[in-house]
Amino acid sequence: MWLEALDLVLQRLKEDGLDFSRVQGVSGAGMQHGTVFWSHKAEELLAGLKGDKSLIEQLGDGAGGEEHGAFSHPHSPNWQDASTQKQCEAFDAFFGSPAELANVTGSSAHHVSLLASIPQRHDAEPVTALQRTSNHAVQAEVSRTLQEYFSSLACIFFPGFRLSWQVCAH
Amino acid sequence: MNLWHIGRGKWHDGLLDLATEKTGAKDLATKLGPVPEDGGGSMGKVCKYFVDKYGFNPDCDIAPFTGDNPSTILALPLQPSDAIVSLGTSTTFLMATDGTILHRLAGEQQTDNTQNTSRILHTTS
Numbered sequence: 001m002w003l004e005a006l007d008l009v010l011q012r013l014k015e016d017g018l019d020f021s022r023v024q025g026v027s028g029a030g031m032q033h034g035t036v037f038w039s040h041k042a043e044e045l046l047a048g049l050k051g052d053k054s055l056i057e058q059l060g061d062g063a064g065g066e067e068h069g070a071f072s073h074p075h076s077p078n079w080q081d082a083s084t085q086k087q088c089e090a091f092d093a094f095f096g097s098p099a100e101l102a103n104v105t106g107s108s109a110h111h112v113s114l115l116a117s118i119p120q121r122h123d124a125e126p127v128t129a130l131q132r133t134s135n136h137a138v139q140a141e142v143s144r145t146l147q148e149y150f151s152s153l154a155c156i157f158f159p160g161f162r163l164s165w166q167v168c169a170h
Numbered sequence: 171m172n173l174w175h176i177g178r179g180k181w182h183d184g185l186l187d188l189a190t191e192k193t194g195a196k197d198l199a200t201k202l203g204p205v206p207e208d209g210g211g212s213m214g215k216v217c218k219y220f221v222d223k224y225g226f227n228p229d230c231d232i233a234p235f236t237g238d239n240p241s242t243i244l245a246l247p248l249q250p251s252d253a254i255v256s257l258g259t260s261t262t263f264l265m266a267t268d269g270t271i272l273h274r275l276a277g278e279q280q281t282d283n284t285q286n287t288s289r290i291l292h293t294t295s
Contacts, residue, residue, distance in 0.1 A: 025212075
């Protein structure tokens with residue numbers, strides 16, 4: 001859906017006559033409280049995007065020989081998913097109260113969070129309790145994956161990389 | 171939920187340990203990567219896909235994207251005690267405060283957004 005939507009809006013703007021060569025910068029905003037799960041092929045697939053095919057052809061199901069291409073999970077759970085309730089309670093209790101957690105990090109615990117998919121390798125570390133109790137993470141069999149907030153997703157498609165991937169490559 | 175220590179400008183070691191049950195905090199921090207705190211900076215240039223397919227200028231900069239609520243509150247000239255009610259998929263009440271005041275309403279988890287955006291506004295002003 002994300003891939004098709006981005007191509008669709010850009011295609012319609014092109015058909016309407018927008019001269020993209022005059023665009024000096026792109027930014028955006030969107031709902032934050034939702035997650036997208038990257039697969040371990042995401043970095044490679046994003047770096048190899050070709051203009052003669054669509055995003056979904058190159059990042060979607062089957063791309064790179066992966067079941068879900070650049071993604072490790074077919075769905076994008078949003079804030080209505082409550083499968084990480086126990087982790088939320090652990091975070092709210094970490095500093096003694098949700099208020100203090102908010103003081104330190106700017107936010108008390110939310111169901112959909114960075115915790116839903118902790119990067120793990122199949123061969124090394126044991127599956128954490130977070131993954132045991134997070135249905136989405138278990139289904140995804142997360143392997144070196146990381147999840148992204150909805151609002152950050154397009155910011156990765158446009159440059160074709162994620163900031164930490166770029167730094168790690170050096 | 172955040173793992174970022176706003177006051178120190180870095181990932182919070184204790185929360186990374188909590189998130190990974192002390193089995194991979196360093197690995198997680200590496201994958202989360204550095205956080206550009208300048209919301210107006212450039213993340214890089216647009217990639218070749220968009221240049222070839224849509225005719226973007228290769229020099230087109232990509233600035234950080236953000237959440238809808240932080241962008242709403244930053245885009246409007248909100249004065250102290252002003253408030254915004256946003257009716258959407260997650261109905262929110264946005265207000266600028268001098269600090270974080272956490273008040274959770276029963277069944278309204280999105281209420282925390284108010285504090286979150288207020289804090290962002292507060293720390294970047």
